[in-house]
Amino acid sequence: MKIFEANISHQVSDFLNDNLKRITSFEKANQKMYDTFGIIHFFDNNAELETIKEILAITHNVVEEPDRAEYGDFQTNSDLANKVTLHLLSKEISPKIVIEPTCGKGNFIIASLRNFKHIKNIFGIEIYKPYVWETKFNIIDFFLDNPKANKPEISITHCNVFDFDFKQMAQKYSTKDFLVIGNPPWVTNSKLGSLNSTNLPKKTNFKNHSGLDAMTGKGNFDIAEFITLTMIETFQNMNGHLLLLVKNSVIKNIVFDQNKNRYKIAFIEKQCINSKKEFNVSVEAALLYCKLNSNPTFDCKVFDFYDNKTSYLKFGWLSDKFVSNIDTYIHTKEIDGKCPFVWRQGLKHDCSTVMELDKVNGHYVNGLNEEIKLEDGLVYGILKSSDLKNTVISQTRKFTIVTQKKVGQETKYIKSEYPKIYKYLTSHQSSFDARKSSIYNNKPLFSIFGIGDYSFKPFKVAISGLYKTFHFTLILPQDNKPVMLDDTCYLIGFDKIEFAVYSLILLNSDTTVQFLQSVTFADAKRTFTKDVLMRIDLLELAKQISKADLQRELKMLNEKYKLNLKLNLWDNFINAMTPVSNGQIAMFA
Ligand SMILES: C[S@@+](CC[C@H](N)C(=O)[O-])C[C@H]1O[C@@H](n2cnc3c(N)ncnc32)[C@H](O)[C@@H]1O
Structure with missing residues (x-):
């Protein structure tokens, strides 16, 4: 079943039906949702409350999915999101503040609720309204199944990530332990150009290209790279960690640019996943992990996420050289120079x-x-x-x-x-x-x-x-x-x-x-x-x-x-x- 184009389980629709049918103001409904689940601003206005009450009566509501190519929409399955949070837990990471910059249907939020017991606040941002609803419904579903679970304050904002004020959040919660987690959109600016899409930061000098240059396809960059760098730049001085699922090329670029950016991140890791299995696509992707508020480091250890024991490779900067395998490079570095003949x-x-x-x-x-x-x-x-x-x-x-x-x-x-x-x-x-x-x-x-x-x-x-x-x-x-x-x-x-x-x-x-x-x-x-x-x-x-x-x-x-x-x-x-x-x-x- 769908409401506001978002999937909703029977458990959640029954709950909402039972608890909202007698409530006539959205403020009261919001209070109910906050008291029960910690979600703030559940409804934006009375119209939304009335609409949902009407729709809850209808049992089948089939809506066709629109084409979402410009939003780089590859939702992380809940099993993977769960494994990722357990992996962080195994590193003794237990955040107070969780930020999911493009939360989609909210699987990383649910996995965080399930595995991190000390969260005080969760912030999810998502551009697509049906997913905002679906995240909220999934949260309710989780709490109905786990009534004793810790209930942090949860804010799911319907907003363009490029318009969201992360800096203010960083200031407000500066003393808390942060976790930035998620899977930003898999789309490049040239793809957006070909789709005539405006899903780009408006004013940016990212990689020396303005948003407009990006639209016209001058230079190619990944939107996920822009979002990841924005997160690192904003939260680098906070105690905490970042884990984002991105294309391998994004991780390589971030480590490459770290020589110039010198962000306060360390213990950088690339945890390789099987994108065919997880997303049914043939794009090389991995989890980028790092610790925030640290002395900058310039290399990245590579692991197999499914068999995580030891890193099988380390790439990055070795003094002024950027190399794909630091250990083997050391044995051949004498020949890294200039070819006397022109290739x-x-x-x-x-x-x-x-x-x-x-x-x-x-x-x-x-x-x-x-x-x-x-x-x-x-x-x-x-x-x-x-x-x-x-x-x-x-x-x-x-x-x-x-x-x-x-x-x-x-x-x-x-x-x-x-x-x-x-x-x-x-x-x-x-x-x-x-x-x-x-x-x-x-x-x-x-x-x-x-x-x-x-x-x-x-x-x-x-x-x-x-x-x-x-x-x-x-x-x-x-x-x-x-x-x-x-x-x-x-x-x-x-x-x-x-x-x-x-x-x-x-x-x-x-x-x-x-x-x-x-x-x-x-x-x-x-x-x-x-x-x-x-x-x-x-x-x-x-x-x-x-x-x-x-x-x-x-x-x-x-x-x-x-x-x-x-x-x-x-x-x-x-x-x-x-x-x-x-x-x-x-x-x-
Ligand atoms: C790769 S999906 C991942 C969703 C979720 N993070 C997950 O792990 O399942 C990217 C998400 O970003 C959303 N998105 C795309 N552009 C956005 C924007 N400008 N602002 C906020 N969200 C955006 C898409 O709608 C989609 O839900």
Whole structure:
């Protein structure tokens, strides 16, 4: 059964029916609810009281749930909420004041009532009126089942969390033990932008974006992150704790920004939960826990919430470095520096149906299944992330048309020098015009990005940015032409095969794998980015590796891929990476 679009149990509706039917003023009804359950302001006015009395007479009241995407609505099930409060209890946490900033149907409030015996006040805030009712009904249900339970004063406010005055509350109850608990909305500002929603803080400079910027999708941030930071900022000087269920990315950002924010929080923990099981969604989420009013700390221990004995990982700041595994990072930190060669992202065209080609019986076939004849001059083999499985690659499945040698280069030459390619590209002009990204605006026809001298280097070492494989691949020329990579991959290019192979050996060494595992985050959209790859100090790695190891690896590559290479250019390789006195690299590969 539903009242005010909120679920209500039979027990609660019977109770309300029995106790309210003879009460005619909402003030008297509120007094009754306060005396019995401690809930203040149960009804806002007489109209609400009269409506509920009328509706209680009706046995079935089916209302369709509206679309609540903009409210990031994933209600915590009562079993999980209960386990979370028991977990806090096991840490001997027993708050006097409980705050649930976006309380939904109130499962964390009920779990708190059930397990914390010394609560004096509970504050729940919720934007959706039916949930405000449902929380109140659930509280009544709880007390009807547990008449002897401790009855704190409970305030459930129908309000936008961004309008609620938490600072005043922090001042009023400053001497009490606080617990901020809950599960703030799972929604990002760009999702809100796409829904045309205004469920955002109005005036904020959060992450240097105003509420308006957020609406227009400039920069992406999670609303839960904003709410969590507001809670930490407001209550950091209070005695107590915070526990909020948020996406893993929010926890990572909060620990990352802690270096700058230096909030008074310590013993930061990430308790991983199974979101598929708890919420039936495939989003990595966890409980963020910390102690308030402490000397600031800058790392976070990671636990499995269901098997909580020991932390299996610690991430965060180690002096000025932010790393994903502090313990393993310590063993490889010598190679955390600057790569002497510049890592580049691969080629981007955003026009795969036209630009991505297969070769069938000497013809090219595009994504529209059109068979086309093109001059070979501008056609190059191209590899995608999914192709980078082997250690050495010299053949590609796909081909692409490389219209420019560097970004912004004029493309008029194609008409005279490559008439078939020109005819083909112009016949698909509309596909190029339909490219959404503004980077193509006011650029020469058929422009591409991620192209430069480095793209035409014959030997490359590459890795997929998307896959968590920690494995680098050597790419050899195909039919005497350099092979391209798409923009999901990162590469360094070399003129000499020896330099590429020496780099490959260093990059696939155990030290590099361990280093990369210590600085990359499994839940990041891209495991590897240019920034991460630029941290690998190849020169330091080259100094650490023993000649015996080098010989062994080279022998293996020679045998497996028939390369026939020696270490005779090793000293040149070291020289090429060593900065000369003016800080530049001696020579480029
Ligand atoms: C992820 S749900 C969790 C609800 C509850 N905390 C729980 O753990 O079950 C997020 C809740 O935030 C509410 N909400 C979304 N935007 C809000 C806002 N601006 N102010 C207050 N509540 C909001 C939603 O209606 C929803 O009930």
